[in-house]
Amino acid sequence: MKSIYLKKYGNSANAFELRETPRPACGPQDVLIKVECFGLNYAEVMARNGLYDSAPPLPCVLGYEVAGVICEVGENVAKHHLGKRVVAFTRFGGYAQYAVTNQHAFTEIDDMDAGEACCIAVQYATAYYMAYEATNLNPGDRVLIHAGAGGVGSALIQLCALKGCTVFATAGSDDKLEYMQKLGANHVFNYRKNDYEHQLKTATGAHKLDVTFNPIGGSTFKKDFRLIGSGGRVILFGASERSGKKFGILSSLNFLRKMGLIFPVFLISKSKSLIGVNMLKIGDDKPEVLARCLKNVAALVATQKIKPHVGARFAASQLADAHALLESRQSIGKIVVYWEQN
Numbered sequence: 001m002k003s004i005y006l007k008k009y010g011n012s013a014n015a016f017e018l019r020e021t022p023r024p025a026c027g028p029q030d031v032l033i034k035v036e037c038f039g040l041n042y043a044e045v046m047a048r049n050g051l052y053d054s055a056p057p058l059p060c061v062l063g064y065e066v067a068g069v070i071c072e073v074g075e076n077v078a079k080h081h082l083g084k085r086v087v088a089f090t091r092f093g094g095y096a097q098y099a100v101t102n103q104h105a106f107t108e109i110d111d112m113d114a115g116e117a118c119c120i121a122v123q124y125a126t127a128y129y130m131a132y133e134a135t136n137l138n139p140g141d142r143v144l145i146h147a148g149a150g151g152v153g154s155a156l157i158q159l160c161a162l163k164g165c166t167v168f169a170t171a172g173s174d175d176k177l178e179y180m181q182k183l184g185a186n187h188v189f190n191y192r193k194n195d196y197e198h199q200l201k202t203a204t205g206a207h208k209l210d211v212t213f214n215p216i217g218g219s220t221f222k223k224d225f226r227l228i229g230s231g232g233r234v235i236l237f238g239a240s241e242r243s244g245k246k247f248g249i250l251s252s253l254n255f256l257r258k259m260g261l262i263f264p265v266f267l268i269s270k271s272k273s274l275i276g277v278n279m280l281k282i283g284d285d286k287p288e289v290l291a292r293c294l295k296n297v298a299a300l301v302a303t304q305k306i307k308p309h310v311g312a313r314f315a316a317s318q319l320a321d322a323h324a325l326l327e328s329r330q331s332i333g334k335i336v337v338y339w340e341q342n
Helices: 042-048 114-120 122-134 151-162 174-183 196-204 219-227 249-259 264-270 279-285 287-302 316-328
Strands: 002-006 016-020 030-039 065-073 085-089 098-102 106-108 142-145 166-171 187-190 209-214 228-236 273-276 310-315 334-338
Touching (some): 030 085, 030 114, 042 316, 065 098, 085 114, 114 287, 114 310, 114 334, 122 151, 122 209, 142 151, 151 174, 151 209, 151 334, 166 174, 166 196, 187 196, 196 219, 219 228, 279 287, 310 316
Parallel strands (some): 166 187, 209 228, 228 273, 310 334
Antiparallel strands (some): 002 016, 030 065, 030 098, 030 334, 065 085
């Protein structure tokens, strides 16, 4: 089979290499999937730049999600799963024609578009976990969603709107503002044109935010913490502000400096909360939670309560271009990469 290896850190044009490799072994609790396509996530851009601590050492095969058909099951897995078309989480190894995953890490997709199915794995399940499990949103809650036109952001807007929240969303270009409004955002801001903190204060008046969903970190964290009120929560699920920096450890230290220090007693006195989310860790320690989120998201898609959006589709031979598009932050929705099926 073919696998795409990350062979060195840096520019996407030189980072990857297509190799012939054996099919991965299927353990007793696992299934083997013949991959139709796989999705891209910003954590993989971070891994390509050597900034993601959870990534395996080089050379390695990245990839957190695939859509395809189960072609082999482990001895402890029910045989009726054979031949089922599924979307699945993969703890790396997704950039390959065959991928193995745990029996709790997939859900059936029947005739769903494979690209849309890839949306609901990492990005939509992450959004569901944050908006429906890590915190409890209520109708009328004021929520801020950073990078609202991205994969997770697109999901969050729809899920928060479904909860009856007032949704504020940011993006870096005007064409993304209309897209976010169509998804259900009530107020949209171009953070490149004006400071989003000032825009939020103008829009909310005397009211504070209840929740912010932040995949950026760095300089945005302090702003978000000022914007939330008593009982407010900042949910951090990424550190994209680190990406693209040229000065290695100095850039990382500056990133941490911008975030500042938080003392637990301060959280008590202000009645504010900070929640960190890493779905890899959730999958490792609580696979049943991961399975529940994936199943519930798939049900919401099947009943058309939310609609995944594939913003760009690439062939496997164009992986470098797909990575570059995601890193540019010009993409809208999910980026999906397809293998040519024989």
